[in-house]
Amino acid sequence: MTMATQPLAPAHCAGVEKQLFRDAMAQLGSAVNIITTDGEAGRAGFTASAVCSVTDSPPTLLVCLNRSASVYPVFQQNQVLCVNTLSDRHESLSNLFGGKTAMEQRFAAASWAPMASGSPALQGALTSFDCRVSQVASVGTHDIFFCEVIDILRSDDSHGLVYFDRRYHPLIRQKTPA
Ligand SMILES: NC(=O)C1=CN([C@@H]2O[C@H](COP(=O)(O)OP(=O)(O)OC[C@H]3O[C@@H](n4cnc5c(N)ncnc54)[C@H](O)[C@@H]3O)[C@@H](O)[C@H]2O)C=CC1
Numbered sequence: 001m002t003m004a005t006q007p008l009a010p011a012h013c014a015g016v017e018k019q020l021f022r023d024a025m026a027q028l029g030s031a032v033n034i035i036t037t038d039g040e041a042g043r044a045g046f047t048a049s050a051v052c053s054v055t056d057s058p059p060t061l062l063v064c065l066n067r068s069a070s071v072y073p074v075f076q077q078n079q080v081l082c083v084n085t086l087s088d089r090h091e092s093l094s095n096l097f098g099g100k101t102a103m104e105q106r107f108a109a110a111s112w113a114p115m116a117s118g119s120p121a122l123q124g125a126l127t128s129f130d131c132r133v134s135q136v137a138s139v140g141t142h143d144i145f146f147c148e149v150i151d152i153l154r155s156d157d158s159h160g161l162v163y164f165d166r167r168y169h170p171l172i173r174q175k176t177p178a
């Protein structure tokens with residue numbers, strides 16, 4: 001079931017300038033993900049760093065999406081999505097899905113396979129979490145999609161990708177001693 005809550009009033013953010021907030025948030029290193037969906041409203045995808053584990057019972061993660069993004073109505077209607085966590089080889093793909101590029105052009109740059117929900121999994125992603133949206137909360141400019149994970153694909157041998165200080169950085173995987 002999907003529940004929507006009322007957005008918090010902007011006054012709740014008063015006191016810290018937006019630029020100061022962004023400059024500070026830029027110091028939090030984060031994984032980079034391409035969030036995809038496919039369904040009645042069509043296919044769409046965007047880059048997101050605002051992804052977080054919520055609970056393992058039931059397995060749930062969250063994704064924050066700006067309601068002004070062109071992809072927003074598609075995600076809102078489809079109610080399914082796939083979180084594809086990127087490897088160090090995906091920097092240009094992340095930029096392509098980071099805005100302003102036509103959707104066909106975004107998807108043409110990589111190979112995809114549908115998960116059980118219909119959402120596209122990125123071939124070569126570190127991990128793909130196939131999800132059904134279970135709840136939605138609106139806060140300020142963004143919607144928080146709480147997503148129940150219904151299937152997972154993993155490919156653990158690539159290096160990771162971190163977004164930190166407004167730049168991408170490879171995250172080198174240490175080999176486990178035999
Ligand atoms: N949560 C979000 O909506 C994020 C959006 N972006 C978008 O990607 C572009 C490039 O971002 P950066 O190079 O990191 O420089 P930036 O100065 O726009 O953002 C710095 C940091 O602030 C946070 N942030 C930025 N815009 C935000 C928003 N509208 N709501 C909540 N948090 C936000 C993110 O943690 C981001 O890494 C911008 O257009 C930015 O809006 C990037 C990261 C997260």
Ligand SMILES: Cc1cc2nc3c(=O)[nH]c(=O)nc-3n(C[C@H](O)[C@H](O)[C@H](O)COP(=O)(O)O)c2cc1C
Nearest residue numbers: 046047048049050064065066069070097098099100
């Ligand atoms: C590294 C990076 C991280 C981003 N993280 C988010 C995010 O967590 N949430 C979000 O709404 N937008 C995020 N964005 C911006 C969206 O990817 C972008 O607005 C989206 O592609 C929609 O663009 P469009 O309106 O041109 O379709 C991020 C962009 C980049 C480059």
